[in-house]
Amino acid sequence: MPTKSQRRMNRKFVRTPSGSRMRFVQKKNSKSECALCQGILHGVPHSRTTAERRALSKSSRRPSALFAGVLCGNCRETVLEECAKVKSGVKPLEDVSLALKPYIRQIENKVMV
Template identity: 40%
Template sequence: MPEPRNRSSSVRKKKVRVPSGESRERYERRKGGKKASCAVCGAKLQGVQRSGPKSARRPERKFGGALCPKCQASVVKEAGRVKDGFKSIEDVAIIYRRYVEGILK
């Protein structure tokens, strides 16, 4: 019987062949998921958990779970400028363009 610390689902069983030729089970801890990062600037997103389905992890706002608040504000400003006619969609930076188009649709 495995030790109590190895009975958890956060510990994975791995079959390993040892030098004597027999096969044994070794236990190793599962690694946690990577911290979510902004799609534009790469900053770590706060308020996004690593466990559970994506719909439960992301904040309930436009581009929540994909963009950091700073980049999100920039996208909304750019979308407003395009909508009001101060800028054309071609003048928007390429990294923001797909998000601006998403707001304008």
């Protein structure tokens, strides 16, 4: 009978010399999601524990693009487009949607033009 902690684990059947045995394995963490659209982030590992992820090198934990590990590629593109519009004076900052505003402020602080 599985113990209380084993009840929430995944069951895996392993072949042994005497037949097959049931093993309990930890579930993987869920994949990282985009902060705006909740889509899956590419290039971000989803290993079992935080310690396993911390053991990886910095470059293998997330891509090196702007907002990588936070926003997906499509959302990053829209944020950068809106930021360019605000910078060039085509669109005032008040007209930008509230969800995008914090990212535009971060870009303004990072990129000094």
